Amino acid sequence: MSKKIVQIDYVNEGDSIAMKPSGELVMTNADNYDLKQMPITKDTKSITLDMENVERYDTFMLAFIYRVETMCKEKEIKFEMIGVNTDMQSYLDLLMPKDEAEPEKEEKGSKFVLKVENLGNKIKTNLTDIHGFVEYFGILTTKMLKLFVKPLSMRWEDFPSQMFRSGVMALPITILIVFLIGLITGYQGATQLKRFGADMFIADLIGISITRELSPLMVAILVAGRSGSAFAAEIGSMKVTDEINAMTSMGYDKYEFLVLPRVLAVVLSMPFIVMICNVVGLFGGLIAAISTLDVTVISYINRLEMSLTYGDIASGLIKSLFFGFVIAAIGCYKGLKVEGGADSVGRMTTSSVVASVFMIILSDAIFTFIFQAIGI
Amino acid sequence: MEDDFIIEAQNITVRYGELTVLEDVNFKIRRGEIFVIVGGSGCGKSTLLRQLIGLEVPTEGQILIEGENLSEASQDDSSSIMKKFGILFQSNGLFASMTIGENVKLALDSNTSLDEETADRIIDIKLNSVGLINYKNFYPSEISGGMQKRAALARAMALDPDILFFDEPSSGLDPLTASALDKLIIELNAGLNTTMVIITHDLASILTISHRVLMLDKSVKGVITEGKPEELLNMKENELVYNFFNRIPMEG
Numbered sequence: 001m002s003k004k005i006v007q008i009d010y011v012n013e014g015d016s017i018a019m020k021p022s023g024e025l026v027m028t029n030a031d032n033y034d035l036k037q038m039p040i041t042k043d044t045k046s047i048t049l050d051m052e053n054v055e056r057y058d059t060f061m062l063a064f065i066y067r068v069e070t071m072c073k074e075k076e077i078k079f080e081m082i083g084v085n086t087d088m089q090s091y092l093d094l095l096m097p098k099d100e101a102e103p104e105k106e107e108k109g110s111k112f113v114l115k116v117e118n119l120g121n122k123i124k125t126n127l128t129d130i131h132g133f134v135e136y137f138g139i140l141t142t143k144m145l146k147l148f149v150k151p152l153s154m155r156w157e158d159f160p161s162q163m164f165r166s167g168v169m170a171l172p173i174t175i176l177i178v179f180l181i182g183l184i185t186g187y188q189g190a191t192q193l194k195r196f197g198a199d200m201f202i203a204d205l206i207g208i209s210i211t212r213e214l215s216p217l218m219v220a221i222l223v224a225g226r227s228g229s230a231f232a233a234e235i236g237s238m239k240v241t242d243e244i245n246a247m248t249s250m251g252y253d254k255y256e257f258l259v260l261p262r263v264l265a266v267v268l269s270m271p272f273i274v275m276i277c278n279v280v281g282l283f284g285g286l287i288a289a290i291s292t293l294d295v296t297v298i299s300y301i302n303r304l305e306m307s308l309t310y311g312d313i314a315s316g317l318i319k320s321l322f323f324g325f326v327i328a329a330i331g332c333y334k335g336l337k338v339e340g341g342a343d344s345v346g347r348m349t350t351s352s353v354v355a356s357v358f359m360i361i362l363s364d365a366i367f368t369f370i371f372q373a374i375g376i
Numbered sequence: 377m378e379d380d381f382i383i384e385a386q387n388i389t390v391r392y393g394e395l396t397v398l399e400d401v402n403f404k405i406r407r408g409e410i411f412v413i414v415g416g417s418g419c420g421k422s423t424l425l426r427q428l429i430g431l432e433v434p435t436e437g438q439i440l441i442e443g444e445n446l447s448e449a450s451q452d453d454s455s456s457i458m459k460k461f462g463i464l465f466q467s468n469g470l471f472a473s474m475t476i477g478e479n480v481k482l483a484l485d486s487n488t489s490l491d492e493e494t495a496d497r498i499i500d501i502k503l504n505s506v507g508l509i510n511y512k513n514f515y516p517s518e519i520s521g522g523m524q525k526r527a528a529l530a531r532a533m534a535l536d537p538d539i540l541f542f543d544e545p546s547s548g549l550d551p552l553t554a555s556a557l558d559k560l561i562i563e564l565n566a567g568l569n570t571t572m573v574i575i576t577h578d579l580a581s582i583l584t585i586s587h588r589v590l591m592l593d594k595s596v597k598g599v600i601t602e603g604k605p606e607e608l609l610n611m612k613e614n615e616l617v618y619n620f621f622n623r624i625p626m627e628g
Contacts, residue, residue, distance in 0.1 A: 027484075094563070094567035097509060
């Protein structure tokens with residue numbers, strides 16, 4: 001079956017134009033017409049749209065009529081439509097918008113006022129966010145302290161599975177990354193140390209950088225990407241599907257039911273992951289050391305024993321506890337902030353990772369100053 | 377005109393592994409008709425809908441849309457057949473990250489080469505036809521459930537489909553909003569002669585809008601009756617049908 005296209009004939013009759021579309025005035029033929037081809041001159045006083053030869057039509061016909069009519073209004077040309085049969089008239093009556101109501105969401109005011117208004121709204125949103133987070137943080141801290149008095153207030157059933165998911169399951173990737181970081185740091189350091197004949201200090205370099213900074217930091221960033229985002233997405237989806245409302249209506253506290261098990265699981269699993277990663281990172285450094293420098297396994301270990309202090313290891317572990325709290329608290333907070341649908345879940349999940357990584361780096365800097373000040 | 381069938385389901389059987397959901401289902405839908413498919417939970421209504429709209433291919437049998445076999449069509453052919461459909465999903469399926477206007481525009485963009493101004497006008501026409509002209513710039517989350525249904529209907533109608541499929545259109549709506557949606561369906565069917573295929577449980581809706589009803593039941597894994605709604609309402613000779621339409625719980 002050959003497709004009929006729309007054809008528009010124009011007949012000039014003095015100062016008026018007769019416009020005669022024929023064929024199928026349908027959406028799929030939209031690229032066959034161009035109103036700019038209409039032979040309008042400054043002398044044109046009227047346009048008559050003759051619909052008699054239109055064989056088939058759809059909503060496109062209404063848009064077509066509207067555009068011709070609008071063009072006539074703009075150019076102050078009289079518009080008339082003829083040749084409309086009964087069926088076509090019923091179709092037009094049913095679908096043609098009767099009156100142009102003002103859009104309710106239309107923004108009013110000058111550009112300057114709008115900019116100020118937008119700025120104000122942004123500040124208000126940010127302040128509300130900060131207020132919301134401080135409030136959340138306060139409630140969470142209170143609930144955690146309450147655990148010391150009433151340990152059974154938390155839903156412990158979820159705790160082992162959360163610990164497994166955010167702790168044990170995170171081990172392979174964290175181990176691999178910290179091993180590679182140890183290896184890279186070792187190779188980079190070895191090149192520099194070799195120039196000064198300070199080969200043996202490779203153990204100091206690796207030991208301190210891995211235990212104090214690199215291991216806790218890398219583990220925290222990876223856990224933020226794995227568990228923090230998962231918490232935000234999981235709790236966010238539960239919010240979208242009213243599971244949290246159902247939980248609240250049954251008398252459960254969302255903090256005790258959802259947030260605390262996740263926060264505790266991450267907080268408690270972080271030091272263990274960091275400890276394992278410390279060993280692996282030092283091993284990575286060892287491989288770099290023995291393969292590029294004149295260092296033996298025994299001398300590397302002996303040097304590590306001499307250079308590493310309990311303070312170095314403790315500072316990394318203390319930081320990891322705090323990082324764990326930040327990651328889980330932010331992940332759950334962002335999940336609880338989800339409103340609307342799937343897009344909000346996506347936005348909050350992304351936001352949880354960005355906020356967690358930022359807070360990890362910021363708190364790491366603060367910890368460095370504090371440890372420096374107290375001599376750890 | 378009476379025999380101008382737009383959809384023909386011929387010997388449809390659907391199996392998932394060992395489980396047979398539908399067996400040898402046959403029916404025809406006339407052009408311009410409001411055809412309602414009803415049945416108890418688990419009778420295969422949604423399965424049948426998925427076959428009709430080409431989301432799944434029946435294990436046996438064929439679906440003819442205006443004489444074209446949807447079940448055996450190539451990817452390109454089935455896409456072109458599916459352009460004749462508009463579908464209103466049970467949960468609306470509106471894209472939450474887009475405004476109502478953008479949702480309608482998406483359907484136009486993917487299938488036509490309309491210029492911006494014309495497309496914009498068509499969006500206005502579609503939204504006007506469902507009474508949402510003032511909500512073009514609203515996001516789905518900013519409007520009520522009934523309005524979301526109407527917005528989804530505007531999107532389903534964007535390309536002026538020959539057939540509109542509705543999956544439980546009144547689910548989650550209050551009786552008044554559901555009734556308003558029924559009225560809109562009747563108006564659009566009468567005004568545009570669009571064939572409407574509706575899956576619903578809502579008895580009030582069935583009796584108000586349907587021209588013909590097909591009832592499925594899981595006991596026979598297929599059709600137990602077909603007819604006008606008032607016939608089915610008084611079909612005392614068939615206990616299953618009579619009880620369903622008169623809301624009488626089955627014993628046992």
